[in-house]
Amino acid sequence: MTDEAARVTLKTSGDVAFARQAAAKAMAAIGASTIKSTKFVTAVSEIARNAVIYGRGGVISFSEAGAAGQKRVVAVCTDRGPGIDDIDRAVSDGFSTGKSLGLGLGGAKRLVDRFEITSSSKQGTKVTLECGPR
Amino acid sequence: MPNETTVASIIINDYDRVLAEWLKVQTAEGVKRTDLVSGKESEQQSRELLSAMAKAMPKEATDDDLDLAEAGWEPVRDALEDIAENRTQRGVSTTEMGWFIGALKQPLFKMLQSELGEKPRVLMREIWNATRLIDQISLHAIETLVSKREAIIERQRAEMTEVAAPVVKIWDSIVTVPLIGTLDSFRAQTVMENLLDAIVQWEAEVAIIDITGVSTVDTMVAQHLLKTASAVRLMGAECVICGISPKIAQTVVNLGVELPNIVTRVDLESGLAYAFDRLGVQVGRGSAGA
Secondary structure, eight states: OOEEEEEEEEOSHHHHHHHHHHHHHHHHHTTOOHHHHHHHHHHHHHHHHHHHHTSSSEEEEEEEESSTTSOEEEEEEEEOSOOOSOHHHHHSTTOOSSSSOSOHHHHHHHHSSEEEEEEETTTEEEEEEEEOOO | OTTOOOHHHHHHHSHHHHHHHHHHHHHHHTOSOTTTSOHHHHHHHHHHHHHHHHHHTTTSOOSTTOOTTSGGGHHHHHHHHHHHHHHHHHTOOHHHHHHHHHTTHHHHHHHHHHHHTTOHHHHHHHHHHHHHHHHHHHHHHHHHHHHHHHHHHHHHHHHHHHHHOOOEEEETTEEEEEEESOOOHHHHHHHHHHHHHHHHHTTOSEEEEEEEEOOOOOHHHHHHHHHHHHHHHHTTOEEEEEOOOHHHHHHHHHHTOOOTTOEEESSHHHHHHHHHHHHTOOOOOOOTTO
């Protein structure tokens, strides 16, 4: 029972800002608390930026899941990148193939209620983030 | 094949009639947008485009070798540029722009039909040529329209970054920069440059970065803040980051970002109080008027 609420194409850093706004809107729609919303938006920001920087662009879509009264927001981000060789290492803190802090994936994982990542060199990387209202 | 009727010969020789018919079709198709572009302007634009075509046509191929990028089509490209410029400002949509030029097909086809009705093969060829020509022109027009809009967006973005980072001297030896909105790499760079310049200019000892207006602090924003802070320190000043709300604090902790050696405060007031304290500035209510 999911219906897609928004879909953002990710190509530039401006699109990341747009994805953040869409994430904030989706969280507001389920009546999420500010802290939950801030955490989810930040996680979306990390994942969307990864798709832009490492994944040669991609798409992030937002939908609602769960029965009325306990709705959650699900964000699915897919990119067209080369995939991640060692996912466990990528999610661990301090690891970066670029010049960043290396906290994005692990941080995003800690910010949401459910975090899932799959990656292959052929299909790129797919990250699923799920967050409840409280 | 001398004097055979072609798209080109019709536009060149029957210019007035083509124009009149074209304007009529524009009205009938409802693409004139008289609310946005006055009838007079529309007529003027149509006239300019058509005469530019008439000018280019004797020299340039209108058959399969048609290529709008050729030098001879320059007047047409210029005319489209003007029309697109004018229409972007008025908010005309790309569809309307396409239809505006596409409306030229009907009169041209009709005239070709009446001239070449006896020669179906030539007629077919010329109709094909006319279609290609008009489609190319209308695609070019739409592309020009879109690129004009992109230019406007780009300009607005540039304006945003311009106003985004005003560094203010709020006290002797204290400068502050209030950050608002998103902090992408480009803006972070601007902020850092402005701040470092201000430190030199005003011989500042404390630089306060106020992030109250930054809605999301993710790892990239944190990294930019860390970099700016260490650059400030290299200049011999101290960096204070203030405006960290409870939700931002919790998020940053979850992210695992640490801000070592950086003084942070809840709001600008406490940031300023810290700076006063460091510089030995005493602020108190005076006994003025007593």
